[in-house]
Amino acid sequence: HDVRIVLHPEVSAVVSINVARSQDEAEQQAAGINVLAAEEDEELLELEEFFEDEEAMQAAEAELGTDDADGAESGDMETEAETPA
Numbered sequence: 001h002d003v004r005i006v007l008h009p010e011v012s013a014v015v016s017i018n019v020a021r022s023q024d025e026a027e028q029q030a031a032g033i034n035v036l037a038a039e040e041d042e043e044l045l046e047l048e049e050f051f052e053d054e055e056a057m058q059a060a061e062a063e064l065g066t067d068d069a070d071g072a073e074s075g076d077m078e079t080e081a082e083t084p085a
Contacts, residue, residue: 001019006012020026020035028035 001017003015003017004012005015018026018029020029025035
């Protein structure tokens with residue numbers, strides 16, 4: 001941020017202020033790199049990876065759920081066969 005400071009009616013100066021969380025971030029900002037945009041892009045990528053894994057997990061759960069349902073049905077059939085009529 002550029003701030004104009006008036007020291008005297010005839011004397012003024014412009015001071016540049018750089019607000020950063022670390023020295024490294026301040027250097028990146030001074031070089032013209034938008035640190036916040038880079039962080040947002042990284043977070044977005046992490047979210048996309050998470051949801052891709054989530055979809056794979058749901059597909060696996062669905063597949064296992066089908067196997068469990070088949071196993072439960074065959075188990076019920078065995079119980080019915082053992083019960084005298």
